[in-house]
């Protein structure tokens with residue numbers, strides 16, 4: 001076999017100048033070296049053509065330049081899918097975040113007094129307006145918010161929580177572990193299924209720093225149960241001169257039931273019921289960027305803001321910009337369902353989804369071979385991100401089934417859909433691959449890439 005060309009010889013090939021213009025010289029040289037090294041190892045093969053080497057270098061360069069974070073079609077039926085990035089942001093939020101990335105912005109700069117400002121002021125007044133709270137601050141996510149609140153208000157002291165609320169949220173957020181990280185002693189009261197007001201009252205002692213309620217979002221205790229309401233826990237706390245903390249999780253800013261959706265606690269109600277500090281997520285029902293919102297009493301928020309962890313957990317200007325634009329959308333309540341993708345997707349009606357199904361059923365059936373049937377079926381979507389799994393939202397899916405029963409067929413079909421240029425993620429249930437259409441808005445993009453399925 002004739003020797004392989006040198007790196008320099010490959011770099012002189014006609015297509016290389018274009019690659020250098022696109023990737024820069026050093027990346028191209030690295031790729032050429034990698035390709036030549038690969039051929040040197042495969043000694044048995046004959047010398048590759050120059051054109052083949054060029055093509056391999058080009059492929060390797062595009063592979064190396066491709067981001068790992070890729071857009072997908074979320075047809076799982078779970079609208080706020082944590083593994084697929086939770087809330088989609090409004091166009092206004094995307095634009096405002098882009099502004100903050102492209103241009104200098106008055107992040108911590110008071111344009112009136114020309115003094116140093118606090119980045120919290122960007123969102124504080126609107127958060128107070130939307131929740132009825134006196135003050136507000138924001139950190140990286142709700143897990144961080146709970147950690148910071150506990151560390152700032154209760155370190156080396158005790159916090160009382162019902163045994164029915166010692167929850168684990170997906171992704172290793174567990175209330176007892178967060179308490180330990182904040183150096184707070186957890187005092188459990190009541191039992192798994194029943195907790196009474198007297199349980200809270202008798203747990204209060206000289207070391208108690210606060211009473212806490214955690215919204216047990218992702219599971220429900222049914223049967224012989226008793227829980228103490230927010231207002232009652234607050235009254236007990238206040239009777240002892242203590243603050244009451246509530247971790248709402250998804251915490252909505254509007255009444256979901258008015259949109260025909262499963263009821264979720266409102267942040268405003270928690271404040272009205274007497275909670276002194278409430279934490280909730282920015283990228284769950286609120287429909288904004290990942291963030292942990294903390295609203296409540298002015299003196300407590302001031303203490304929280306002064307804690308050193310606040311600086312460690314603070315949000316970026318990108319997050320703040322997206323958050324501000326999201327909150328501003330709530331000043332136009334009539335347009336929320338149009339403007340916030342999370343609420344828009346959650347409130348799509350089965351009729352609309354059936355029309356989508358009718359339009360794409362044939363293109364999908366054609367793109368798959370005759371070995372498959374594609375039918376339209378009623379399914380249930382979920383809110384996701386800790387909302388109750390049994391509070392289903394009626395939806396429509398395309399159900400793809402193999403004509404012949406073969407064990408692995410569905411898994412292989414799921415692989416093929418995930419292998420598309422923009423991967424399609426469905427779910428397998430009852431012997432079918434279900435593509436829930438609730439979150440499919442780009443029908444044209446979906447249909448256009450079906451040719452790659454063959």
Ligand SMILES: *Cc1c(COP(=O)(O)O)cnc(C)c1O
Pocket residue numbers: 141142143144146169173214215216217247248249250280281282291292385386
């Ligand atoms: C989701 C959730 C959290 C965690 O919030 P992140 O924003 O994911 O960090 C904490 N507590 C409750 C009750 C939740 O539902």
